[in-house]
Amino acid sequence: MNEARAAIFDAVRRALADTASTECSADADGPDLAGAALQPATDGVRPAAGGMAHFRAVLEELGAGFAEALSAEAAADWIAGALAAAGVKRLAVVGAPGGPALVARLGAAGIGLEPLDGLAPDACRRCLEEVPAVLTAADFALERTGTLVFTPATLPFRGAAGLPPWHIAVLPHARVVADLAALFASHPEVTRQPLLFVSGPSRTADIEKTLVLGAHGPARLDVVVVGGAA
Amino acid sequence: MPDSRPEKLKSEIRRSLANSALRSAVARATATTLAKRAAHVAAEPRWEAMRAAAARIKRETVAHLDRYLAQFEAAATAAGIRVHWARDAAEACHHVRALAAAHGVTEVVKSKSMVTEEIGLNAHLERHGIEVVETDLGEFIVQLAGEPPSHLTAPALHKRREDIGRLFAEKLGVAFTDDPVALTALVRERLRGRFLRAGLGITGANFALAREGALVVVENEGNALLTMNLPKRHVVVLGMERLLPSIDELPLFLDLLVVSATGQAFPGYVSVLRGPTPPDRPGPDEVHVVVVDNGRSRMLARPEYRELLHCIRCGACLNVCPVYRQIGGHAYGWVVPGPIGAALIPLVLGLERGRDLPFASTLCGACADICPVKIDLPGHLLRLRGDIAAAGLTGVAERLVVRSWAFAARHPRIYRALTALPRLLGRLPVRAWTATRDMPRPARRSFRRLWDEEERRP
Numbered sequence: 116m117n118e119a120r121a122a123i124f125d126a127v128r129r130a131l132a133d134t135a136s137t138e139c140s141a142d143a144d145g146p147d148l149a150g151a152a153l154q155p156a157t158d159g160v161r162p163a164a165g166g167m168a169h170f171r172a173v174l175e176e177l178g179a180g181f182a183e184a185l186s187a188e189a190a191a192d193w194i195a196g197a198l199a200a201a202g203v204k205r206l207a208v209v210g211a212p213g214g215p216a217l218v219a220r221l222g223a224a225g226i227g228l229e230p231l232d233g234l235a236p237d238a239c240r241r242c243l244e245e246v247p248a249v250l251t252a253a254d255f256a257l258e259r260t261g262t263l264v265f266t267p268a269t270l271p272f273r274g275a276a277g278l279p280p281w282h283i284a285v286l287p288h289a290r291v292v293a294d295l296a297a298l299f300a301s302h303p304e305v306t307r308q309p310l311l312f313v314s315g316p317s318r319t320a321d322i323e324k325t326l327v328l329g330a331h332g333p334a335r336l337d338v339v340v341v342g343g344a345a
Numbered sequence: 346m347p348d349s350r351p352e353k354l355k356s357e358i359r360r361s362l363a364n365s366a367l368r369s370a371v372a373r374a375t376a377t378t379l380a381k382r383a384a385h386v387a388a389e390p391r392w393e394a395m396r397a398a399a400a401r402i403k404r405e406t407v408a409h410l411d412r413y414l415a416q417f418e419a420a421a422t423a424a425g426i427r428v429h430w431a432r433d434a435a436e437a438c439h440h441v442r443a444l445a446a447a448h449g450v451t452e453v454v455k456s457k458s459m460v461t462e463e464i465g466l467n468a469h470l471e472r473h474g475i476e477v478v479e480t481d482l483g484e485f486i487v488q489l490a491g492e493p494p495s496h497l498t499a500p501a502l503h504k505r506r507e508d509i510g511r512l513f514a515e516k517l518g519v520a521f522t523d524d525p526v527a528l529t530a531l532v533r534e535r536l537r538g539r540f541l542r543a544g545l546g547i548t549g550a551n552f553a554l555a556r557e558g559a560l561v562v563v564e565n566e567g568n569a570l571l572t573m574n575l576p577k578r579h580v581v582v583l584g585m586e587r588l589l590p591s592i593d594e595l596p597l598f599l600d601l602l603v604v605s606a607t608g609q610a611f612p613g614y615v616s617v618l619r620g621p622t623p624p625d626r627p628g629p630d631e632v633h634v635v636v637v638d639n640g641r642s643r644m645l646a647r648p649e650y651r652e653l654l655h656c657i658r659c660g661a662c663l664n665v666c667p668v669y670r671q672i673g674g675h676a677y678g679w680v681v682p683g684p685i686g687a688a689l690i691p692l693v694l695g696l697e698r699g700r701d702l703p704f705a706s707t708l709c710g711a712c713a714d715i716c717p718v719k720i721d722l723p724g725h726l727l728r729l730r731g732d733i734a735a736a737g738l739t740g741v742a743e744r745l746v747v748r749s750w751a752f753a754a755r756h757p758r759i760y761r762a763l764t765a766l767p768r769l770l771g772r773l774p775v776r777a778w779t780a781t782r783d784m785p786r787p788a789r790r791s792f793r794r795l796w797d798e799e800e801r802r803p
Contacts, residue, residue, distance in 0.1 A: 120430040123585070123638045127411045130646035173610070236627035240575070244541065260611035272627040273616065274574035277567045295596040306557070306592045310617040317567035318613055321483035321499060322525040323370070323506050324377045330482055330529055331536065332567025332614070 166258070167343060170291060173261035177315025178328050180337035183288075187213045190341045191220035194250070194283055197337060198226060201281075203247045207231055209275050212252035212285040213341050221250075231275065239272060248281035255302070256286055256338065257312075259294040263338065265311040273311050282333040284313075288343040350678040351690050354701040357676035367503050371495075371673045374502045375664040381608020382661065389604075399601050400719040403655035406555075406588050410645065413555040413588045414636070420558025421634060424620035429635045434464035440635045441466060441547065441580055445475050448578060450544030454536075456562075456569035457481040458549025459497060459658055460584040460637055462680040466547070477547075478539045480568035485532055489516050495674030497660035497681065498606045503673045536568070546572035546579045546629070551657070552598060553583055553634075556591035557619065560634065563602065565613035573616060579629040581618075585636050586654040592617070598657065601717035605659035640693050649728060650692055655718045656685055662712035662722060668705050677702065684712035688725040691733070700738045703729035764791060 171181040180197075184190035190213050198206065205227040211218050222228050229246055231239050243249065255264040263284050265276065276282060292298045299306050317332030328334045350357075361367055386392050406413055418428045431437035445453060453470065455461065455477055467477045467488070479488040483500035487493065490512055494500030501509070510523035519531060548569050552561040560581050562569050573579050589598060595617075603612050622628025644650055663669045663683030674682035679690045679699075687706055691699030703726040712722040733739060734747075753760045767787040778784065 119432050119436055122432055123430050123636075123642060124411055124414070126638065126642035127414070127645060130642050131408065131411060133648070236625070239627045240541070244537075257611070262611050272574070272622075273570060274627060277570040277574070277614075295599065299592070299596065309559075309619040310615075311570075312611070312615040314611045314613055316613075317565070319482045319529060319566045320607075321481070321486070321501055322504075322509055322528060324374050324499075325506075325525040327526050327529040329533065330566035330568070331480065331533055331571060 167288075167291065167340065170256065170258040170261060170340075173259070174315070174338055177261050178318070178336075179261065179315045180335070182337065182339045183343045184339060184341050185343070187217040187341055188220050190285060190339045191217045191224070193339060194285075194337075195221055195224035195226060197283075198248065203281070205229060205246050205248070206283075207242055207246040207249040207275070207279060209249065209251045209271070210269055212250050213339070217285065217341075218250075231272070236272075240274065240278075243272075243275055243278040246279050248283060249275055249279040250283045250285065251275060253284045253286040253313075253338075254290065255298055255305070256291045256340075257294050257298060258291050260314055262295070262312050262314040264298065264305070265313070266305065266308045268308075270311060273309075276311060276313055277317070277332040280329065280333055281335040281337075282313075282316075283337045283339065285339045285341060288340050291340065349680075349694055349698070351694060351699045351702055353678055354676060354705060357678065358672050358705070361672040361676045366505060366508075367673050368671060370503055370505050372670050374496075374499060375670050378499075378606075378608050379664050382604055382664075383608075385604045385608060385610060395597060395601060396717055396719050399597060399717060400655065402590065402594055402597075403657075403718050404652070406590055407586060407645070407651060407654050410585070410588070413590060414585060417553055417555040417558055417588060418636075420556065421560075421620075422558070424558050425632070426558065426560075426618075426620050427631070427633045429633060431464075431635055431637045431639070433639050434637075437464045437582060437635050437637045437639065438466055438469035440633075441582065442470060442473055442475065444578065444580055444633060445470065445545050446473075448544055450475065450578075452476045452478070452539070452543050453545040453547055454478050454480050454539055454543040454572045454576065455484075455547040456549070456564065456572045457484045457494075457500065458547070458582055459680060460549050460639075461547065461582050462494065463584075464582070464637065464639060466582065478536065478543070480536050480540070480572055481564075481566060482529060482532055482568075485536070486512065489513070493675065493680060495682065496663055497658050497683075499660070503675070540571045540575045543576045544578065546574075546576040548572055548579070548581055550581050550583050550587060550634075551602065552589050552595065553587050554590075554592050554595065554617075555588050559592065560618045561595065562616045562618065563599070563612045563614075565607070565609075567614055570614050570616060573618065574622075574628050577629055578631040579618075579621075579633070581632070581634040583634050583636050584641065585638055586641055586656075602657050602659050605661040605715070605717040644692055647692075650688075650725060652720050653685070653688055653692070653725060655720055657718060659717055661715045661717065665711040665715045667707055667709060667711070672705075677705075684722045684726070685720070688722055688729060691729050696729075696733055696736050696738055700733045703727075703733065761791075761793070764793075 174181045182193045184193055207229045209231050229242050252269045253263040254266050254269050316328045316334050316336045317330045318328050319330035320326050421428055429440045470477050479485045486501040495503040506523040510521050513519055514521040548562055550560040551563045603609050621630050621632045662685050666684050669683040677686045681689050687702040690702045706726050708723045710723050753763050
């Protein structure tokens with residue numbers, strides 16, 4: 116392995132030896148991008164944030180559902196209603212989306228909750244294979260693209276967003292930001308973590324460009340934003 | 346290199362042109378994607394500024410590739426990712442097979458990756474008794490059909506729904522249907538058990554972030570998400586030019602990639618991987634990355650072609666190319682088709698094997714106009730034509746014609762006599778060209794004569 120590594124670095128350095136000094140703007144020692152000339156021109160690129168209405172419109176265009184709830188209890192009622200309408204009685208739960216009150220109210224509504232926290236890895240996987248729906252908490256959402264953002268703090272097992280056929284994600288209203296560049300700028304700690312971005316249900320257009328939802332992951336995604344008006 | 350056959354370009358073109366179903370499938374699919382892309386670009390007033398910024402960043406990264414590779418390796422290793430280096434396809438395949446063998450893995454799941462196609466990974470693993478299941482729907486279809494992908498982002502773009510229905514009926518023993526929903530559901534059901542059983546998941550990466558040592562995987566179906574997170578081990582095969590300096594550049598490159606590739610605002614799933622999962626959580630407890638050279642350093646050594654390493658494999662140049670849209674991807678005879686393939690193939694496989702490819706272009710410039718990182722593809726194709734001619738690899742007839750023209754151009758009287766010929770004949774003697782096209786009759790008086798008359802006018 117070391118032999119291959121040395122050979123590759125040697126080949127690359129020899130290849131660049133003649134031209135690096137004339138082609139690059141950075142100094143020879145560091146990886147610094149040397150100033151604004153090379154920074155991505157994303158500031159001001161985005162259209163003005165269109166608010167929650169825009170977020171909702173984008174999600175619906177992606178085939179996802181959207182609900183705004185004033186409180187955790189109202190969010191729980193919406194989720195319980197949606198589950199009941201679909202005849203779903205079991206729900207895997209990652210963490211405590213929307214807080215303990217939301218989860219408790221779902222339990223009180225007769226939903227069979229399957230908390231994943233504390234389960235051994237294999238048991239967690241098995242549970243997610245079997246349940247018809249999973250409830251998660253998203254860390255953030257990107258308004259422009261209808262994207263949910265997860266870190267290991269809220270989604271320790273990324274597969275939870277891909278295994279059950281229905282994914283319901285809850286997040287506070289204050290966590291909806293304009294777009295990815297705005298997220299990285301306003302919450303730089305996010306850039307230091309593993310990330311998963313989810314935009315709409317799983318989909319494919321590999322057969323004659325016909326859009327089909329639920330290719331491998333959830334065919335249904337609902338986003339519940341809590342606390343907007345407050 | 347698996348089943349490369351760019352030498353057969355001309356016969357493959359004839360075959361493709363005779364296949365009206367292929368041509369209509371490719372035309373429909375590419376037109377759909379182009380229309381969606383155009384809508385997004387029209388709504389983005391800074392699109393050109395974004396392209397220019399991306400081109401600068403790629404130029405900077407490639408010009409300092411050694412430094413960014415070392416930085417990536419150090420950060421990835423610190424995060425618990427095991428980094429392997431492969432000079433060529435054989436070494437890359439060996440690394441993956443060794444990992445599988447070390448854990449007694451006989452079944453792997455894989456998500457779409459052009460570099461694994463390039464190194465012939467599937468065939469290598471299968472030869473060593475390891476079953477590989479492609480999990481992207483398009484890749485699953487072409488794997489079942491025993492074909493290579495025909496497009497960078499839509500592997501089965503050349504197939505009609507009825508072709509796929511018949512393929513599934515024949516190979517999977519299911520009742521025929523040409524309903525995309527039913528066909529997709531069938532694949533989902535078939536593959537779910539495979540994800541859960543596989544001992545190893547293999548993916549590519551759209552970007553590797555040098556500062557963070559992170560890998561970025563972009564997809565829509567969720568198959569890569571499952572491939573990366575259900576098996577106990579995950580291997581990323583990475584073309585070494587896929588680096589970006591840091592996560593700061595990711596928003597820009599995601600925008601450009603996804604709009605250019607599929608006409609979406611954002612992909613269904615983007616995973617930013619930063620190492621194995623802690624043991625108390627489900628997920629891979631080993632993450633490996635195989636960094637592949639396989640000719641890239643040779644291309645790097647040619648400054649005039651280095652820009653080709655900026656490609657982010659969005660496939661937009663294929664969609665817009667009037668040649669690709671007529672002949673599809675398989676005619677090119679290598680894993681990367683279209684204008685980018687026509688430029689890469691002679692450089693990767695050699696001028697002799699790829700000598701026809703740079704001529705499979707109208708040089709209309711559409712590929713350069715659409716490229717999100719502003720690669721001057723027509724310029725590279727033109728330069729390659731010069732290299733091929735200089736190497737004496739053009740046909741005898743072509744060399745004769747060009748030399749005759751050069752001679753005539755140096756002798757004005759002969760040149761005038763020759764240019765008068767079509768006017769005397771009333772047409773040009775190019776039957777192959779006029780068999781399917783109208784050739785306008787030559788003007789009665791040449792431009793030169795008109796000009797002379799104009800000059801003499803008092």
